[in-house]
Amino acid sequence: MTDSKCAVKQDHINLRKIKKFISLADYEEVTDGEIQRLTDTIKQLRQNIKNNDQNKSMDDEEEDEENLCSICYARQSNAIFQPCKHRSCKTCIKQHMMSTNECFYCKATIEGLLDASMGDLG
Numbered sequence: 001m002t003d004s005k006c007a008v009k010q011d012h013i014n015l016r017k018i019k020k021f022i023s024l025a026d027y028e029e030v031t032d033g034e035i036q037r038l039t040d041t042i043k044q045l046r047q048n049i050k051n052n053d054q055n056k057s058m059d060d061e062e063e064d065e066e067n068l069c070s071i072c073y074a075r076q077s078n079a080i081f082q083p084c085k086h087r088s089c090k091t092c093i094k095q096h097m098m099s100t101n102e103c104f105y106c107k108a109t110i111e112g113l114l115d116a117s118m119g120d121l122g
Contacts, residue, residue: 071096071104082112090115 024030024038069077069089077087086105088096093113101110 078116080114080116081108081110082114084108084110087116 071092075089079090079093081103084103
């Protein structure tokens with residue numbers, strides 16, 4: 001081992017010996033009330049993280065592949081061609097409508113679009 005690698009390794013070992021966790025209770029400046037408030041805050045934060053993770057996994061389940069736009073696979077299929085009822089995302093449908101008024105899938109003439117969540121798009 002070279003001298004510089006040996007010195008770095010030795011410094012790392014020394015840092016491990018120096019870094020020892022000290023409890024806040026060991027400090028005279030910190031009151032028991034402050035420690036209790038901090039402990040309660042940490043518990044609340046951990047619970048919030050757990051709840052957020054659970055909510056995120058529920059959201060992920062709702063956004064499964066079946067609901068994704070079959071054109072871009074990036075957004076939810078939230079717009080519906082009228083009269084054929086084929087679905088895609090608003091972005092893909094609006095882009096497609098700039099060049100043609102035929103359905104992506106069945107080539108039917110598009111008479112309008114419906115927003116799957118809010119009603120008529122026009």
